[in-house]
Amino acid sequence: MSFAQPWAWLWLCAVVPVIILYFLRRKEQDWPVSALFLWEGIRPDRPLFRERLRQRLDLLLFLQILAMILFAFSLSQPQASFPRPSGATLLVLDGSASTSARGMSEKIVAAARKVVEESAGPWAAVLWQDPPSLLGGATSSREEILRALARYRPNLSRRPELAQALALFPEPWPRVVVITDNPPTVPGVELVVIDRPENLAITAFSVRPTPDGARYEAFVRVRNDQKRYCDAQIRVRTEAGEFWTSRLLPPNEEEEVILPLSGTPTQAFVAELLPSDDFPWDNTRYFAFSSAELRVAWQGEEDRYLWAALRAAAPVAQAEEDADLVVAVETQLAEEPPCPLLLWMAGSPLFPRGEAQPAGPLRAAPSSFLAHVDVERFRLSEIYALEFPPGATVLLWAGDLPLLALWEGPVGRRAVFAGKLKTSNLPLLPDFPILIRNILGWLVPPEPAPVLEVGQAVTLPPGVEVISEQGQTSGLWMPERPGIYELRRPAGQGFLAVNVPWEASQPPTPAPPSEVKTGEAISERPLWPWILLALGPVLLVEAVLHERRGG
Amino acid sequence: MAGPGRGTADGSPAVGELLSPAELALLARTRLSLHHPRGISPGGHLSRRTGASLEFADHRPYQPGDDLRLVDWAVYARHRKLVTKVFSREVEAPLYVLLDASRSMGIGGKLRFSARLAAALCFLAFRSGDRFGVYPFREHLEYQGRPLRRKTALIRAFSQLASLTAEGRTDLAGSLAHAAQTFPEPGLCLVISDFLALGFADGLKALRFGRHSVAAVQVLAREDVAPALTGEVRLWDVEERRGKPLVLGRSAQRAYQEALARWNHSLAETCQELQVTQFLFLAEGSPVGAALEVVRRWQP
Numbered sequence: 058m059s060f061a062q063p064w065a066w067l068w069l070c071a072v073v074p075v076i077i078l079y080f081l082r083r084k085e086q087d088w089p090v091s092a093l094f095l096w097e098g099i100r101p102d103r104p105l106f107r108e109r110l111r112q113r114l115d116l117l118l119f120l121q122i123l124a125m126i127l128f129a130f131s132l133s134q135p136q137a138s139f140p141r142p143s144g145a146t147l148l149v150l151d152g153s154a155s156t157s158a159r160g161m162s163e164k165i166v167a168a169a170r171k172v173v174e175e176s177a178g179p180w181a182a183v184l185w186q187d188p189p190s191l192l193g194g195a196t197s198s199r200e201e202i203l204r205a206l207a208r209y210r211p212n213l214s215r216r217p218e219l220a221q222a223l224a225l226f227p228e229p230w231p232r233v234v235v236i237t238d239n240p241p242t243v244p245g246v247e248l249v250v251i252d253r254p255e256n257l258a259i260t261a262f263s264v265r266p267t268p269d270g271a272r273y274e275a276f277v278r279v280r281n282d283q284k285r286y287c288d289a290q291i292r293v294r295t296e297a298g299e300f301w302t303s304r305l306l307p308p309n310e311e312e313e314v315i316l317p318l319s320g321t322p323t324q325a326f327v328a329e330l331l332p333s334d335d336f337p338w339d340n341t342r343y344f345a346f347s348s349a350e351l352r353v354a355w356q357g358e359e360d361r362y363l364w365a366a367l368r369a370a371a372p373v374a375q376a377e378e379d380a381d382l383v384v385a386v387e388t389q390l391a392e393e394p395p396c397p398l399l400l401w402m403a404g405s406p407l408f409p410r411g412e413a414q415p416a417g418p419l420r421a422a423p424s425s426f427l428a429h430v431d432v433e434r435f436r437l438s439e440i441y442a443l444e445f446p447p448g449a450t451v452l453l454w455a456g457d458l459p460l461l462a463l464w465e466g467p468v469g470r471r472a473v474f475a476g477k478l479k480t481s482n483l484p485l486l487p488d489f490p491i492l493i494r495n496i497l498g499w500l501v502p503p504e505p506a507p508v509l510e511v512g513q514a515v516t517l518p519p520g521v522e523v524i525s526e527q528g529q530t531s532g533l534w535m536p537e538r539p540g541i542y543e544l545r546r547p548a549g550q551g552f553l554a555v556n557v558p559w560e561a562s563q564p565p566t567p568a569p570p571s572e573v574k575t576g577e578a579i580s581e582r583p584l585w586p587w588i589l590l591a592l593g594p595v596l597l598v599e600a601v602l603h604e605r606r607g608g
Numbered sequence: 609m610a611g612p613g614r615g616t617a618d619g620s621p622a623v624g625e626l627l628s629p630a631e632l633a634l635l636a637r638t639r640l641s642l643h644h645p646r647g648i649s650p651g652g653h654l655s656r657r658t659g660a661s662l663e664f665a666d667h668r669p670y671q672p673g674d675d676l677r678l679v680d681w682a683v684y685a686r687h688r689k690l691v692t693k694v695f696s697r698e699v700e701a702p703l704y705v706l707l708d709a710s711r712s713m714g715i716g717g718k719l720r721f722s723a724r725l726a727a728a729l730c731f732l733a734f735r736s737g738d739r740f741g742v743y744p745f746r747e748h749l750e751y752q753g754r755p756l757r758r759k760t761a762l763i764r765a766f767s768q769l770a771s772l773t774a775e776g777r778t779d780l781a782g783s784l785a786h787a788a789q790t791f792p793e794p795g796l797c798l799v800i801s802d803f804l805a806l807g808f809a810d811g812l813k814a815l816r817f818g819r820h821s822v823a824a825v826q827v828l829a830r831e832d833v834a835p836a837l838t839g840e841v842r843l844w845d846v847e848e849r850r851g852k853p854l855v856l857g858r859s860a861q862r863a864y865q866e867a868l869a870r871w872n873h874s875l876a877e878t879c880q881e882l883q884v885t886q887f888l889f890l891a892e893g894s895p896v897g898a899a900l901e902v903v904r905r906w907q908p
Contacts, residue, residue, distance in 0.1 A: 085840045085841055085842040085853055086837065086839065086840070086841050086842070087841070087842050087844050087851075088835070088837050088841040088842065088843050088844060088856075089715055089844045089845075089846045090715070090831075090832075090835075090843050090844065090845060090846070091712035091715050091718075091802055091804045091829070091832050091845075091846065091847075092712065092802075092804035092805070092832075092845070092871075093843055093844075093845035093848060093850065093851075093852055094806075095804070095864060095867045095868055095871060096843050096852060096854065096864060096867075097852075098867075099854065099860050099863045099864055099867070100859075100860065100863070101854050101855035101856075101857075101860060102855045102856060102857025102858070102859055102860045103855070103857070
């Protein structure tokens with residue numbers, strides 16, 4: 058504050074004439090007398106100063122002086138000093154699924170604004186969701202960071218580790234304020250915990266066929282995070298119909314419900330919990346059975362070790378037509394099949410097989426296909442000599458001959474194993490099914506799991522498409538909303554169930570005690586708007602009082 | 609309703625407004641009267657039967673035509689002069705209550721006190737069988753007719769006193785002179801006023817010249833005697849409608865009290881000169897006590 062403002066002094070000096078005018082004004086009281094002639098000739102007394110002062114002390118005078126002082130005070134541009142946490146502040150705003158509840162966004166942004174108002178800056182803001190994103194870069198402008206906070210939008214995905222959000226800035230921040238509804242147990246950060254609204258949720262939903270295969274059973278776990286008993290209704294919808302049940306849920310408790318579902322077999326299920334609440338996304342959960350079965354066309358000799366390894370790697374079934382994979386064992390194919398092909402000691406027109414030769418020492422090229430496979434334990438005596446087209450990738454060598462190679466061409470993917478399995482210990486090692494799973498995963502990429510979470514990116518196999526709100530999607534797909542999505546593939550229709558993360562329905566963990574100490578800085582804010590605001594009621598009271606006294 | 613003989617007056621509302629039943633009972637029990645006994649009969653009043661008793665008053669020289677039976681032969685035998693005996697017939701004197709009802713009487717409850725005092729005196733007169741009448745005055749006298757002794761007169765007087773309001777100015781001299789001319793016969797004139805008006809001497813003199821026996825009852829309020837206000841005041845004469853600004857302190861109050869004392873002293877001198885009995889009461893006192901004081905001290 059500074060009283061070096063001439064206008065403030067001038068206005069303050071105007072108080073003096075007001076007081077003088079009040080003192081000069083006669084303040085007489087009417088006094089009726091019976092005989093005025095008795096008072097004639099009586100000399101007036103000199104009034105005491107105290108008496109004069111008492112007669113002139115008027116509420117109107119007080120109000121007028123107060124108004125003038127307030128106005129002069131506001132003209133002096135006073136500043137109020139507030140101690141604020143000093144140092145740069147990184148705001149981490151939780152934007153995961155649980156913050157999508159009604160009213161949570163406003164509370165989180167308000168808390169962030171409060172932190173900004175009470176700190177000295179500079180600031181930056183990070184949206185803590187999957188994937189983390191930057192709301193506002195480092196800035197010393199309070200207005201800029203407040204504008205950045207307005208861009209806060211939560212989604213329905215899982216929350217990654219806090220370190221991922223903090224990794225958006227290469228340099229550590231001296232002060233990190235995490236605004237969340239579910240405080241993490243990360244040391245060195247300040248926590249601003251926002252209370253969640255009361256929630257009623259389905260925390261688990263699954264469907265299984267009964268042992269006799271005649272019908273299904275729905276398993277639903279519901280949770281009441283309200284402070285009162287709740288008469289909840291649970292509805293499971295299938296293509297065959299709706300199935301209802303109800304439970305009286307005690308406060309802050311979970312209950313499991315097994316609901317028998319009759320009717321024709323179906324693949325997609327929807328469980329709903331009524332009544333709805335402020336976080337409706339966990340009042341509905343989705344489930345779908347996996348319909349992906351790998352159809353294998355077997356050619357050549359039988360190999361029970363290989364078949365067992367294939368079954369361990371994926372749900373496989375032998376098929377004569379429309380196969381997803383052709384497996385050729387100890388044979389020479391006459392033509393190339395137009396689908397992925399596993400040549401197991403076999404040849405094809407692209408990979409002609411030669412005679413068996415003694416195998417040299419095994420050596421491996423670094424590759425992810427050999428993950429968790431200990432090549433040194435392999436023993437092999439004989440190997441077929443094979444010719445490879447250009448572009449083949451050799452993963453294993455037996456001396457100078459390729460033992461395991463991969464190739465991808467216009468006709469599809471090819472995996473070739475040239476070792477003579479009968480002269481090897483490979484089928485007896487636990488590395489064998491691992492190796493087969495790795496190869497199969499490349500030859501025929503697996504379909505995604507039938508139950509996903511929002512924000513969980515999946516790679517769709519070639520020829521498989523998801524029908525979503527955005528249309529048909531192939532390749533990489535990341536669901537943004539919960540629901541049942543149709544899966545289109547050559548082998549037929551399937552379904553994907555997408556839910557909000559289960560963690561969003563769980564009660565938050567209690568906040569750990571904060572031991573973070575922050576420095577303080579003095580910042581100043583102008584007070585004149587508040588003073589002018591206080592001036593209004595004073596003038597109003599003065600006007601009303603003056604009016605009541607008859608103007 | 610009880611008659612005068614039973615000690616109560618009337619149950620009309622006006623009576624209740626002016627005097628409480630306890631005050632009426634107190635007045636009824638007293639044996640005081642404005643006409644004091646002069647005979648030998650103990651406790652009795654003067655007879656008011658006209659023609660029933662003649663009392664020697666004086667002698668005057670005999671004039672031809674006088675009744676020879678009235679010649680005082682004893683005086684003739686002693687002084688050889690013919691004188692005629694003159695008898696005076698004692699007649700009853702009515703009570704005239706002259707009440708100041710000007711605006712100045714409204715200050716400090718003076719009018720209320722005066723009305724109650726007048727009511728008490730009227731009641732005493734009624735109890736004694738005297739004739740009485742109430743005559744308010746402001747700038748003029750409001751003549752209400754001849755004084756009467758009937759109960760209806762008491763009711764009328766009470767109603768009149770209860771409805772009095774303080775208004776108008778005081779013309780003390782003119783009103784009393786008018787009364788002296790208007791009243792049909794000499795009587796007991798009780799003038800109730802604050803006497804804070806010029807011309808009271810002329811008024812009292814006019815009443816005395818009218819052969820009335822006069823008593824001046826001065827009623828003052830506490831505000832008149834000792835004004836409690838200090839500071840800057842605007843004195844406002846309620847009758848004259850004019851004001852005077854004054855800074856009122858202790859010395860000014862003292863000067864006013866001295867002026868009032870001088871004024872009352874002049875009133876007392878005038879009353880003494882005119883053989884008028886003077887009373888001074890404060891309006892905050894008891895009007896019944898004041899009435900008994902008047903009856904006790906006034907010797908018409």
